[in-house]
Amino acid sequence: MYTCDVTLRIRYGETDQMGYVYYGRYAEFFEIGRTELIRKLGFTYKDFEARGILLPVVSMIVKYVRPAAYDDLITIRTTLKKLPTARIVFYYQIFDEAGTLINEAECHLVFTDSATRKPARPPEALMQALQPFFLSDS
Amino acid sequence: MYTCDVTLRIRYGETDQMGYVYYGRYAEFFEIGRTELIRKLGFTYKDFEARGILLPVVSMIVKYVRPAAYDDLITIRTTLKKLPTARIVFYYQIFDEAGTLINEAECHLVFTDSATRKPARPPEALMQALQPFFLSDS
Amino acid sequence: MYTCDVTLRIRYGETDQMGYVYYGRYAEFFEIGRTELIRKLGFTYKDFEARGILLPVVSMIVKYVRPAAYDDLITIRTTLKKLPTARIVFYYQIFDEAGTLINEAECHLVFTDSATRKPARPPEALMQALQPFFLSDS
Amino acid sequence: MYTCDVTLRIRYGETDQMGYVYYGRYAEFFEIGRTELIRKLGFTYKDFEARGILLPVVSMIVKYVRPAAYDDLITIRTTLKKLPTARIVFYYQIFDEAGTLINEAECHLVFTDSATRKPARPPEALMQALQPFFLSDS
Numbered sequence: 138m139y140t141c142d143v144t145l146r147i148r149y150g151e152t153d154q155m156g157y158v159y160y161g162r163y164a165e166f167f168e169i170g171r172t173e174l175i176r177k178l179g180f181t182y183k184d185f186e187a188r189g190i191l192l193p194v195v196s197m198i199v200k201y202v203r204p205a206a207y208d209d210l211i212t213i214r215t216t217l218k219k220l221p222t223a224r225i226v227f228y229y230q231i232f233d234e235a236g237t238l239i240n241e242a243e244c245h246l247v248f249t250d251s252a253t254r255k256p257a258r259p260p261e262a263l264m265q266a267l268q269p270f271f272l273s274d275s
Numbered sequence: 276m277y278t279c280d281v282t283l284r285i286r287y288g289e290t291d292q293m294g295y296v297y298y299g300r301y302a303e304f305f306e307i308g309r310t311e312l313i314r315k316l317g318f319t320y321k322d323f324e325a326r327g328i329l330l331p332v333v334s335m336i337v338k339y340v341r342p343a344a345y346d347d348l349i350t351i352r353t354t355l356k357k358l359p360t361a362r363i364v365f366y367y368q369i370f371d372e373a374g375t376l377i378n379e380a381e382c383h384l385v386f387t388d389s390a391t392r393k394p395a396r397p398p399e400a401l402m403q404a405l406q407p408f409f410l411s412d413s
Numbered sequence: 414m415y416t417c418d419v420t421l422r423i424r425y426g427e428t429d430q431m432g433y434v435y436y437g438r439y440a441e442f443f444e445i446g447r448t449e450l451i452r453k454l455g456f457t458y459k460d461f462e463a464r465g466i467l468l469p470v471v472s473m474i475v476k477y478v479r480p481a482a483y484d485d486l487i488t489i490r491t492t493l494k495k496l497p498t499a500r501i502v503f504y505y506q507i508f509d510e511a512g513t514l515i516n517e518a519e520c521h522l523v524f525t526d527s528a529t530r531k532p533a534r535p536p537e538a539l540m541q542a543l544q545p546f547f548l549s550d551s
Numbered sequence: 552m553y554t555c556d557v558t559l560r561i562r563y564g565e566t567d568q569m570g571y572v573y574y575g576r577y578a579e580f581f582e583i584g585r586t587e588l589i590r591k592l593g594f595t596y597k598d599f600e601a602r603g604i605l606l607p608v609v610s611m612i613v614k615y616v617r618p619a620a621y622d623d624l625i626t627i628r629t630t631l632k633k634l635p636t637a638r639i640v641f642y643y644q645i646f647d648e649a650g651t652l653i654n655e656a657e658c659h660l661v662f663t664d665s666a667t668r669k670p671a672r673p674p675e676a677l678m679q680a681l682q683p684f685f686l687s688d689s
Contacts, residue, residue, distance in 0.1 A: 148583060172622070208597040
């Protein structure tokens with residue numbers, strides 16, 4: 138298992154007239170979560186793309202447990218529970234400042250060759266960096 | 276069963292640097308789908324809100340089957356398969372101009388009293404308008 | 414002078430907690446306005462890009478005259494007042510359903526070679542299509 | 552004069568298929584800039600709203616000097632050059648990580664009574680907090 142926490146503040150432009158964060162904006166929070174998890178491992182998603190690997194989302198499940206409001210500080214916890222194959226699954230929990238769970242989600246992405254747009258193996262260096270956190274899988 | 280189709284054109288601002296629609300923007304397509312389904316029944320979601328009924332999304336499942344690109348004309352098919360209770364489930368299929376399925380999703384929403392923020396019964400008039408399409412349910 | 418009107422309905426996700434359209438979302442309305450003006454002339458911006466011409470925005474002025482609300486039908490009027498050079502200026506007026514002006518703006522864009530990222534001449538066919546509408550300029 | 556710097560990282564969802572930040576997304580950067588300037592003064596815009604003061608944008612000028620890219624760390628410098636009246640003007644400069652100017656803008660906002668939706672005086676406590684930075688104005 139490998140986990141990364143990142144905290145951010147809700148923007149006014151992320152709210153809708155219900156007075157809470159628009160449900161479609163959570164996708165950006167999930168994106169930030171996995172971007173920072175990859176950075177914590179010593180890589181950047183930007184660099185993956187520069188080397189011809191795209192990582193499109195193929196499916197997503199989201200549970201909106203409690204609303205988030207403008208100016209709230211939320212913590213996005215992103216977790217890898219298994220070593221990736223061509224598919225990588227990120228699990229998400231979002232907490233408000235009091236530590237209450239407000240959102241749970243999972244996003245499935247597929248390592249994709251940017252030239253052929255076909256599934257690809259994850260970068261070898263990424264796999265090696267993840268290996269120590271998933272010893273029981275090996 | 277009750278179904279509504281609506282067609283729209285992909286905006287440049289909806290794409291990301293992968294060259295396709297950003298995965299978070301589909302939530303707006305689903306929102307448009309249910310807005311128009313409700314309008315087709317003779318109501319508006321705007322009017323529900325004016326009468327104190329909110330309809331927040333409590334969960335969502337999305338399958339990104341194929342990408343959509345800038346300037347594409349997509350058709351959003353929104354379907355109710357069951358009469359709503361306090362919970363209403365919208366099913367979505369999105370098709371490209373050739374009729375190929377590019378996205379499948381479902382959104383669960385809960386009729387909510389805007390004063391108490393507690394679950395509420397769906398508007399009676401909405402239930403009556405839906406009834407004829409769900410005879411086998413009654 | 415060349416003008417194009419396009420009508421669209423405000424999305425819920427375009428509102429913020431003030432109950433009106435978020436000020437940053439108007440940029441998408443302007444983008445739709447110029448996309449449709451170009452289409453009305455017989456071209457597509459998509460095709461310009463495919464042929465190596467980008468059209469980034471270099472400056473924008475916006476006056477928010479009145480707010481727009483969820484589910485409003487707005488009309489975006491896009492106008493070219495002069496023949497483009499490497500620079501093209503789109504003027505915008507947005508009207509509500511009653512015909513009241515709610516927004517005025519102008520966007521300056523520069524035809525750009527996608528390979529060199531340097532300013533470029535506008536497509537010759539576009540200039541020829543525009544010429545009849547700007548006789549006094551010639 | 553009163554200035555506030557805030558640094559943030561560009562999200563993937565903020566890019567478009569040109570490979571840079573979509574021009575409409577800068578409005579959120581400006582919003583973050585003024586939110587943090589107000590916080591630095593000891594207040595929150597959220598609290599202003601809670602006490603019945605809205606702050607809608609009435610006009611905006613933006614110059615897109617250079618593009619910003621995914622994963623870039625940008626610094627938003629927000630400046631008040633004059634004491635506000637009912638109108639408050641925020642000036643913006645955005646810099647990339649090397650300190651190069653990439654964007655300049657100004658946003659005009661009007662303190663507005665949320666009940667009457669009419670212009671209002673700025674909160675007295677805000678004026679007092681700003682006064683020391685604008686001695687030559689007094």
